[in-house]
Amino acid sequence: MDFRELKEKDGAYVAGTYNRFSADIYEGKGATLRSEDGKEYIDFGSGIAVNSFGVNDEAWKEAVIAQINKVQHASNNYYTRPQAELAELLCKRTGAGKVFFSNSGAEANECAIKTARKYSFDKYGEGRYHIVTLKNSFHGRTMATLTATGQDAMHKYFMPFLDGFTYAEPTFAGVKAECGNGTCAVMLELVQGEGGVNALPVDDVKKIEKFCKERDILLIIDEVQTGNGRTGSLYAYMQYGISPDIVTTAKGLAGGLPLGATMFFEKTQNTLTAGDHGSTFGGNPVSCAGAISVLSRIDDKLLLEVQGKSAYMRTYLGRMPNVAGVSGLGLMIGLELKNKNAREVAERCLERGLIVLTAKSRLRLLPPLTVSKAEMDAGLKILNEVLSE
Numbered sequence: 481m482d483f484r485e486l487k488e489k490d491g492a493y494v495a496g497t498y499n500r501f502s503a504d505i506y507e508g509k510g511a512t513l514r515s516e517d518g519k520e521y522i523d524f525g526s527g528i529a530v531n532s533f534g535v536n537d538e539a540w541k542e543a544v545i546a547q548i549n550k551v552q553h554a555s556n557n558y559y560t561r562p563q564a565e566l567a568e569l570l571c572k573r574t575g576a577g578k579v580f581f582s583n584s585g586a587e588a589n590e591c592a593i594k595t596a597r598k599y600s601f602d603k604y605g606e607g608r609y610h611i612v613t614l615k616n617s618f619h620g621r622t623m624a625t626l627t628a629t630g631q632d633a634m635h636k637y638f639m640p641f642l643d644g645f646t647y648a649e650p651t652f653a654g655v656k657a658e659c660g661n662g663t664c665a666v667m668l669e670l671v672q673g674e675g676g677v678n679a680l681p682v683d684d685v686k687k688i689e690k691f692c693k694e695r696d697i698l699l700i701i702d703e704v705q706t707g708n709g710r711t712g713s714l715y716a717y718m719q720y721g722i723s724p725d726i727v728t729t730a731k732g733l734a735g736g737l738p739l740g741a742t743m744f745f746e747k748t749q750n751t752l753t754a755g756d757h758g759s760t761f762g763g764n765p766v767s768c769a770g771a772i773s774v775l776s777r778i779d780d781k782l783l784l785e786v787q788g789k790s791a792y793m794r795t796y797l798g799r800m801p802n803v804a805g806v807s808g809l810g811l812m813i814g815l816e817l818k819n820k821n822a823r824e825v826a827e828r829c830l831e832r833g834l835i836v837l838t839a840k841s842r843l844r845l846l847p848p849l850t851v852s853k854a855e856m857d858a859g860l861k862i863l864n865e866v867l868s869e
């Protein structure tokens with residue numbers, strides 16, 4: 481089937497919710513992808529920060545296939561080894577006490593929202609259910625996480641949205657101003673991903689943490705995109721030097737398979753009890769086996785490499801024409817452009833064989849953590865050419 485036929489079929493039968501780029505992804509190795517007709521792309525997207533170790537990673541495939549050869553699904557009515565072992569790994573690496581597994585970022589956040597409200601209900605009774613999120617945030621597409629998302633443009637059509645969410649300016653003063661007696665939690669991304677790759681200042685985040693602790697307001701950190709090595713530490717909160725009450729993650733966790741995790745720290749680890757929450761597919765053993773393979777290789781050596789690659793790319797990006805600024809942390813990179821439209825630049829890059837993403841008015845680069853020097857150079861060369869046009 482040629483690409484034109486594929487596009488027609490997709491257009492005819494797949495719900496039109498995506499503004500897709502004009503390319504199909506068929507196969508690949510590492511950070512090099514190919515479409516069915518053989519056109520090659522350097523991948524600076526990782527499928528939106530999902531393919532942490534690129535595609536076709538041998539160790540990951542081995543782990544996943546070994547589990548497929550045993551059992552692909554068991555339901556959460558029974559015990560499975562990969563789920564328990566992944567939970568242990570996550571707890572040991574983060575200091576969390578318990579983990580709930582789901583299938584996606586939105587679900588991981590949905591669970592965090594429910595947990596925060598129950599924590600408060602158990603301790604303070606009814607009425608203390610308000611959650612403060614940040615303007616320009618992104619927390620998902622379900623009704624609760626869409627409500628939590630602090631972007632007016634997303635709060636249309638689907639009324640009524642949930643009660644009990646307010647949106648703060650992304651500063652300590654902004655968050656403080658939105659918190660009241662009815663507030664049970666503050667939820668934020670340390671680097672806003674979809675919102676334009678904006679890293680929050682450490683100082684503000686530390687003040688928010690202290691403020692929340694003093695009032696028993698839970699601090700929920702949404703690490704769906706920033707997690708699993710993406711920013712140069714295992715989780716971004718670690719380099720901010722804070723202790724959250726709940727951390728959510730998904731995207732890069734299982735190296736390309738659907739998996740969400742909500743990690744509960746000291747205060748929240750016993751909040752959810754039997755019957756409070758659940759998922760049919762959540763913590764699927766194949767996804768968990770993939771995640772164990774990924775997580776156990778995100779060690780200090782790999783994190784140092786991520787930091788080195790980040791510095792290398794940022795140096796070159798900062799010197800490119802029509803770049804007004806480079807934002808983000810680690811291999812989560814935003815590019816503010818001058819005289820250029822980000823979507824158009826991304827389309828030109830694609831034509832020349834480079835996959836890049838956008839976030840609001842910025843270009844967004846999220847290469848696999850294992851991207852090679854040759855792949856970085858090839859991708860940067862194409863981007864430089866496109867920005868020079």
Ligand SMILES: *Cc1c(COP(=O)(O)O)cnc(C)c1O
Nearest residue numbers: 584585586618619620673704705
């Ligand atoms: C992608 C993303 C989500 C939603 O994840 P899904 O897997 O698409 O549901 C939530 N929060 C953040 C910060 C994200 O980047």
